[in-house]
Amino acid sequence: MRATLRWAHADLRTHRGEALFLVLATAGIVASLLLASALFGYATNPWQRVFTRAHGAHVWIHTAPSADAARLAALDGVESVSGPYRTASATVQSRGAKATVELRGAHGRPPTTGRPLLDSGRWLDPGTPDGVVLDKGVARALWVEAGDTLTLPGARRPLTVLGVADHAEPRYRPGERSGTVWALPSVLERAGERTGQVVGLRLTDPDDTGYAVQRSVTELGARAVTQVSSWQQARAEAQDDTRLLGQVLGLFGLGALLAAALAVYGAISTRIRGHLRDISVLKAIGFTPGQVVRVFLAQHVAFALLGTVLATVLIETLGSGIPGRLGDAVRVWQGLPGHAAALLAIPVGAVLFIAATTCLAAWRAGRVPPVPVLRSAAPAGSRLSGPARRALGLRLPPALVLGWHRTFARSPRSPATIARLALPLLLITVALSAWTTIERFDSTPEQVGAAAALTARADKGLDDGEARALLEADDRVETAHPGVEVAALVPGQTGTIALRGLGTREDPYPFTVAAGRPVQGPDEAVAGQGLLDLLDVQVGDWVRMTVGGHPQVLHIVGRSIEPENAGRVISTSLDTLRENDPGLRPTLHRLQLRPDADPRAVGAALTRASDGRLDIREATDPAAGLAPLRGVVLALIAVLALIGLTELSTVIGGSVREGERDLLALKAVGLSPRQITAVTVTAVAGTALAAAVVAAALGVPLARLLIDAQGRSSGMGAGIARTPSLWLLLLLGAAAVVGAATLAALPAARAVRRRLADTLSAVA
Template sequence: MSALGGVVRSGVGRRRVQTVVIGLVVMIAVSAAVLGGSLMVASRAPFDRAFAQQRGAHLTAQFDATKTTVAQLSASMHATGVTAAAGPFPTASITPAAARNRATQSITVVGRADPGGPVDAVTPNEGRWVAGLGEIVLHTDSRLPKSLQPKVGDVLRLPDLAGSPTLTVVGVARSVSETAGGWVTPEQITALTAPAPGGGYQILYRFAKSATTAQVDAGRAAVEADVPAGALTGARSWLTTRTNSAGNTVLLVPFLIAFGVLGVLMAILIIGNVITGAVSTGTHRIGILKALGFTPGQVVRAYMVQALIPAATGAALGVVLGNVLILPILAQTNEVYGTADSGVAPSVNIAVLAGALLLVALTAWAAASRAGRLRTVDVLAVGRTPSPGRGQWAARLAARLPLPRPVTLGLAHPFARTLRSATIIAAIAFGAAAATFAVGLGTSLTKVQASENNADVVVQPGRPVNGPPPEGGPRGTSGPPQAPDPVAVAKAITAQAGTSGYSGIAETQVTAAGLPDALDILALSGDNSSHGYEMIAGSWFGQPNEIVVAKPFLTATQTEVGDTIVLVSNGTQLTVRIVGEVFNIQSRGMEILTAAATLTPAEPELRAMTYDITLKPGTDPVAYVEALDTALASAGATARIAEDEASELLLVINTLTTLLTLMLITVAALGVLNMVVLETRERVHDLGVHKALGMTPRQTIAMVIASVVVTGLIGGAIGAPVGVMLQRVIVGEMGRVTGFDLPASVINIYHPAELVLFGLGGLLIAVLGALLPAGWAARTRTATALRTE
């Protein structure tokens, strides 16, 4: 056994509290880093990961069976640029009667015998695949609440078809390409086709080149050239589905990076404090080691290794804990995005483990280097307790307060060692800032996601025609439906008791000068079209030929509010003026909002496909929907309660916020614990004197806890404003990086009362960290304390 090894083992065994603190801090920091890093890997292009895993379709094409044959369609599957194809699958559209309090929605069903295949491998989530007539597997959108999701065992009644057939749900599955609302056996399609000539077929294509709109369009043109003219009735590019999916994760990665950086900084602070405290309390021992012949380098290495031993153990446990915590959270993200892998990335584990040990080594070296510089004669003459007279002014001032003497003694303690007290204040401030920042960031992101939901009730078409939704098709539908009668819908909505306002939405696509790709445009009508949209600059449109757009559109077109721009719709040029900038993350901020009359010259037959309705306060949404649904029966539309489409993602964000906040607060409390332990052990002789004079265990606990009250209040008072500043800076930067200007409601989310609570949170952290040392001090025997110097 080497002499240096003996010193290391002795130090680790003697300083049990510091050893445990280092191990726990590193474990929490590493587990948080593994959690954040794994989620960053998992959330990086989640749609792309799911698309690759399920071999998604680059083009979902619908064909008219009366204008082509199966042989011609099969030939198109070998068109130029096509690398894989699946089909032809027969299709039909059905309108099930409402069940389980779910409003009626028309869905496109595809006859498909096998969920696998070379394209669009459908992923079963529950139940089994269809095996015979009278069975259906429904597509699930896990962003919807559980109450609105299909369930195995549900029976769908089809009163509009001859004989009112029924379909039993035998499975629930997900298609990343969103190629259908449900799947049945191919033989079932005939019975589901309404009396009408012909039918439809669906083919799914994968292309050799599909990264851009132009490449997908080229593949579509090659397919269309191999079938008779007019046979292709609708098609959707995978880029459209990908763009719509991107809005859900636009801010997730910066969110995780912010927490990761915060956790690393706190770990460095606490570990540095622990090593510095060990050197401070071990100066006499350091002098003895040097007197025995230990070189400055050996002394520094001894303290470094004393930190690395518990750090290595904590890091290993942190990797395990991080991977355990990531599994249930990634189960939620897999459900949201349709991915099927575990999400645990070995590269993240290795990088975090190596980085943590390197940071601990560097931090320990920086803190322990002071031990190597101490002179032997000086450190042998240094005592552990503060020099007489230090902080006496604070003791005299505290004694005048109308408080019990043990409390006033504790209040004066922080001023005896101002540098160490400053360290405790820093740890507490860091914890309070972390809590303030975490809660604020989570609230801001929740508000961002909530900005996508602008209605209490949604009215949708009740009967679509066969086929998949075209590019830019209306949201919330699974096929290109027939537009409901706008006059009848408006009359039914306005006549309904409880209606506060409504907006009709017709969605189509236009091109803009200077932009190569088509853009989604919402043509809005009604008396409440601006509801739910946050204005950044300018105003909402008030007349035709005025548009409202988000910051990414202004950046892409190099325009400003007040400028005019030319849009092209159906070959017709429309000169419009930008009157306002709005916060709108749909289509990555490239969506255009305007009055319905703006598009009338180009698309005179364009009608609203959905209607968003806001209710008066106190209105029962269930009763409202039931009454409105009855009134809409003759208008070709149905009503349903609007739901939060990002509910699962918000659950992920809120879970992360709570988990990481608790981790960071625990790290801060551990830092306080370490400092209070050092302070209590240094004053153990004074503690014995107090006990000999009659101080009870309860009074001892009160004195130790009172010693952190001042530092807790100061730390909280500093940390809460710092947390607010961090939240505003980082949220604003996140908006800038993603190309958005964020509204004040997303940034300014704190109330004065909340800030007071966050400030008092610093006191809570301090008290939590001081409880264990206070109990140790209360249990210390008087004789033992008096013998200690």
């Protein structure tokens, strides 16, 4: 044991840089996997925790005011009911900010099922008849808290915010979905026209949600049901903001783990080939094959352990201090029940995975004979291929020809070496593709389904003509497309989707069509990927839906990229919807601005020009949830570059050792020390160049495949990927080649200056 430790210590002193690279690379990989686990927990468990504490309803059904929603409590499979509650649609204001809300009539005691969880303040009190409780999304949009007041148009007295609550229903989205404000029934009476009811159903079996919705719609009648939302929809929306971050970190973490494992395998294999004489000496003095295997395995498992412990300690102690969503995710994750198990399983799994790949390479060390096998020192030129001889005949630089020959023709191990070095470069190419795709969302949003920068909604006292005149009076507005958005029941009546009528046939809205063609004729529509998946239809099919109790049949002629509502959107022209309902009037305008216009400045100017009669909202930013990915991508590139450096150090060491056997022959044929150094540098640079070419050739299509697959799974749809430009790929390849040549120059020059006796011992 003492001899084993002494040999391991001597070997570590000889290869300090390589050991440091392995430790840091392992630490980066494990840190990525731990952050991925934190993001997954942050995405799913907060909503689940709220749902459990609130004894949440699995289905929320909005009905007409005349429907007898209380009958749903008697349906089979319904465990309990929340409501029914009277509702009224209203717009509340605070300090100039507006929010469209659903006023929900409640009582002085919170309900048992679907109970709002107070974050601050208190619940409704009959002693404060003008008091209301806001959901967190509305409170955040209005910048209010308990004790502030709200203005309700038509009401003589302001509303007092008694509390702010969280709930497990689909969250508030400005311009898309109303928020929830709980108020006493007397407040609803002053709010104006009563718009309907809402009832929540908690089911005995959550998997029967679709069937329960069908039964409820059948019981009440399709005309009486205006909107349906389920717990799956609410959970999916709660996951949307962080799920992509978790998937990216998990994918690249696993890829980096594989790259690191292969780098370890290559490092051990190269070290064994370079230390055959030392291994033979170990066996000659009494080391058994098992002891030789164990010494290599223990050494690299120790590196892996050190890296995993370093990563685990850093994430556990400093992870919550990371700015932004990653820090929030770590804080939430540390309070979840599965935190301790993940904190143990991920590092242990990483160490075992690296150990498994190490075993195969270390096993080769046990097969080395105790008597060194003499290797021939034949001149390199005796084994030159035909193309290499012809290249020398053309008086090309000998160093270039011999270095290229050593890279591709000397050893069957060259393809494996190129593959190992290409893997981190391939993952970097994929990471750069993710970066350029995010940049596409910012620079050209019209290519990813966000052609309109602003959405304008007029108050009831402002008709469509006046609103359109106000909007088009600003020369920064290129086009104001009239439109309407309503909730529609899908076939089977198991849920609702968003049905949009935007633009007219004379002035069509510029939908981003990724497959099929744009809307051209009557009854034609384009649909998002989420809707196609929900209804199990494809481009070319006809779909039937119910809007306000009336059927609407549309022909899907194209698939559009839809960043909103998880892609569960079907869009047609306003003219098509008017054919089914001639009295339909636009409720909104989508504004396309000039390229140099600032959406916020235009929105503020339009609000002032209309004296507040226009509610101007910025369109949903498709890149809003992707902004944290930039920092993640940079961190991943750094980790992958570190792994690439680890593999490159192995390539350099192997090339220098293989060059030692040719050193005497190259000197004998007249090559100068500088030319011999150039042979090794060229061999290493050629390996890096081949790896960069392979990485670009495989990484670009792989990146497009992965990003489009993510687009399909999120409902946005394929067609959003943008691969790096040719110049960026050339820059990556050039950096790899120049870096390899620079790092190889010093070791190659030192090898040439070795003493003759050392060189003879190396080839023996």
